[in-house]
Amino acid sequence: MLDVGRKYVFDFDSTLTRVEALDVLAEMTLLGKANREQVIHEIQEITNLGIDGEISFTESLERRISLLKAHKSHLVPLVQELRQKISKSIESNKEFFEKYSEDIYVISCGFKEFIDPIVKDYNIPSERVFANTFRFDEEENIIGFDKENVLATHNGKIECLRRLDLDGEVQVIGDGYSDYVMREAGIAHKFFAYTENVHREKAADNADHVAPNLDEFLFINDLPRNLSYPKNRIKILLLENVHPVAFDNLSKDGFSVELIEHSLSEEELVEKIKGVHVLGIRSKTKLTPKVLEAANKLLVVGAFCIGTTQIDLDYCKKKGIVVFNAPYSNTRSVVELAVGQMIMLIRNIFPRSTELHQGIWNKTASNSKEIRGKNLGIVGYGNIGKQLSVLAEAMGMRVYYYDIEDRLAMGNAVKCETLEDLLNVSDIISLHLDDNRSNANFIGEREFNQMREGAILLNLSRGFVVDIPAMVEALKKGRLSGAAVDVFPEEPKSNGPFVTALQGIPNVILTPHIGGSTEEAQRDIADFVPNKIMYYVNSGNTVDAVNFPNIRLPKQSNAHRFLHIHKNVPGIMAKINEVLAKYEMNIVGQYLSTDSEVGYVITDLDKEYNKEVVKALKKVENTIKFRVLY
Incomplete structure (x- = not known):
């Protein structure tokens, strides 16, 4: 009326x-x-x-x-x-x-x-x-x-x-x-x-x-509107110095955005996250059950990085919180660093540079080689591993790879059936494993002993995949002639002092977890992740969510859209549609996707709705989260 x-x-x-x-x-x-x-x-x-x-x-x-x-x-x-x-x-x-x-x-x-x-x-x-x-x-x-x-x-x-x-x-x-x-x-x-x-x-x-x-x-004024809940009332918190383009993209779309340059401790985040609808983080912020329990309004988490081990994905799913990451945006940056480090190490550039900085001129070809014709072993043949494979082959290297999943070879790359086969044949080994904790100490004393004498090892994946004391020993004994390490088992939360047993060892390149830290990569991530967040908040799309059933939705212009997240138990859809029928709602479209734990259903309706239907849908047994999108 x-x-x-x-x-x-x-x-x-x-x-x-x-x-x-x-x-x-x-x-x-x-x-x-x-x-x-x-x-x-x-x-x-x-x-x-x-x-x-x-x-x-x-x-x-x-x-x-x-x-x-x-x-x-x-x-x-x-x-x-x-x-x-x-x-x-x-x-x-x-x-x-x-x-x-x-x-x-x-x-x-x-x-x-x-x-x-x-x-x-x-x-x-x-x-x-x-x-x-x-x-x-x-x-x-x-x-x-x-x-x-x-x-x-x-x-x-x-x-x-x-x-x-x-x-x-x-x-x-x-x-x-x-x-x-x-x-x-x-x-x-x-x-x-x-x-x-x-x-x-x-x-x-x-x-x-x-x-x-x-x-x-x-x-x-409680008047008819395009959006059920104004975007300016949706609070977004971005931590860890996320690229400012992310702030700009989300602000331009009408959201209220706060940007904090550093990570927060669990206690700080428990207080800060109250009332926040969207959280953007990088690798240092830990989303524990305690934090997520305090997140009374959280709808979505954007990880502005590849890894998601810092997020309790299962707990997020149980709370109906969708998580997105950036699995592709910084892959090229990581690959280019790996290529650069390979060349630096096999040419023995780092020791020559150090000597010259110390005032010593030592022009020599000793232990300086080309990468052309060498064997590169790639452990983990995902997005990064495959890109590295293509570039390495273009530079004249022979590429071998090992992955526990069945991955299609790029170009002339050769698949190794076991890790030992790859270690035996490779002059240079580059690690690109995911953040699964089962990969802890994936490369240890046994694996170093299986490598060729004088091999080179690169780790730009996760710090915990390499046994550092065993690596130090392999370097000192000459089993490894060089190494590049970008990630460490324990990393500081902010810039400052840092200690590792790898410091001071010749022909070892140490970098502070900057594999994906280029202006181009951070800019791409700042575009990719906010777009995923906005697609979900604005339309309900969950395509590329890492912890949720994926649904790609059409945009409706003359309809209302209800989003219902529930435990995946029998009979929920029947109960939802029973409520809609009771309130004489005409369904324009309905979209459902489930996994073993949750179901996600979107219903588009073509008429004005009685506000009581919202209360009824929220009361459906096993409902995790419900919202009216528009």
């Missing part, structure tokens, strides 16, 4: 549209003029002075129009351009304007000539649009405005709204001084500072509510 007791008064510029229309008109009329940028900047400054109440609106309007040099013919392309500049959340909530058109008014200090055709698309007729009008000369040049119009005067919106004498509660939605003074004058009951396009401190400070988008305004 429509709420006839309220009236909604919208501003136009920077509220219904993302721009100030006269600024756009200036860009058109001044095209090709030598002083175009200077004049546009001057017009924008005058606009802001008027919006903030620093100068009278009449003065602001007169000064801008005199600078415009506009013609009536410019208004047609202006309208076309403004249609492309509708505010994002206004455009996505067209249903509200259609249903409540009789209660919606536009009061603007802009001009009816371009406002009327825009708002007509949103079912707002000209008689409910109150704005200025242009004056034209005989050649249809814009020479001024109707100064008799109350909206051409300072604080004209106050008088305009007073004359309308609207019944019921009057709410004003706008971005500037001329909007909030209507509430200050006592003729509007509430003022919403609309900050989706521009955040003006004066408006926000004088607002009853700050609305970062129309979804927030509609949510507060």
Whole structure:
């Protein structure tokens, strides 16, 4: 039932549209003029002075129009351009304007000539649009405005709204001084500072509510909206100095994002995670049952790295928390480092560089070899191992690989049936195992003794896969002629002092877990993981989730979407559909995926729903998590 007791008064510029229309008109009329940028900047400054109440609106309007040099013919392309500049959340909530058109008014200090055709698309007729009008000369040049119009005067919106004498509660939605003074004058009951396009401190400070988008305004007023829960109310916490592009991507999509440069201890995270809907971490943050139990609103975790051993995936699943990682984004960076380290080690570059830094010139070819023609053994033939295989073969190496899973060989790579076979044949061994704890000490004393005399070992996978004391012994005895280690069994939580038994051994390259730490990789991760998070939060997609059934969903424009996560026990779907039938919900589409522990069902519905159906679905036995998406 429509709420006839309220009236909604919208501003136009920077509220219904993302721009100030006269600024756009200036860009058109001044095209090709030598002083175009200077004049546009001057017009924008005058606009802001008027919006903030620093100068009278009449003065602001007169000064801008005199600078415009506009013609009536410019208004047609202006309208076309403004249609492309509708505010994002206004455009996505067209249903509200259609249903409540009789209660919606536009009061603007802009001009009816371009406002009327825009708002007509949103079912707002000209008689409910109150704005200025242009004056034209005989050649249809814009020479001024109707100064008799109350909206051409300072604080004209106050008088305009007073004359309308609207019944019921009057709410004003706008971005500037001329909007909030209507509430200050006592003729509007509430003022919403609309900050989706521009955040003006004066408006926000004088607002009853700050609305970062129309979804927030509609949510507060319990009005029909595109999203059940406004994105600005979804809190995202990013830890461990995640690339700032991730912050930008998520913020631009409307979420409230906080970025912390370091990891948090379990105790700190237990407190910080309360009320957080999305958590972004890297490898140092531990998501234990204690932390996850405190996460009262957590929907999704994004691991901005490949590994997920720092996350209790099973506990996340039981709590209905979806986890995404970045399995591909930094693979090239790791591979390039491995190639570089192979060349450095087999050429004996590191000792020569150290000597020269110490002032010793030692030009020699002793123990300096090419990688061409050498045998490379790759342990772990996943995404990284396969890329390394291709590059190594392109450089003339013979490639052998070992993996417990049946992996298809790339190029001329040869699969070894046992690890011992690979160790026996390889001049260089590169480890690329996953973070399964069963791989602890995968390479130890026995494996070092199976390697060729003078072999080289690279570990860019996990610190715990190599027995470090056994590696030190192999290096000192000459079983290994060199090694590169990027990962360690114990790593500090922040930059600072670090000690390992490998320090000081000749021809050993030590790097501080930077295999995937390139600008390109971090940028790719900052794009990939937030996209997965946004797909899930916005549409329910779980494609590439590491702990959840995967569902790829179509986008619905005229439907409601319910997400239901439950324990995978018989009869749940029947109970869900029984509830939907009871409340006469018509199902447009239904999507279900399960694994051994949980079921994930998405239901799209094509009609208004009784709020009681939500309560009923939440009460279905064995429900883990339920939410209305839109």
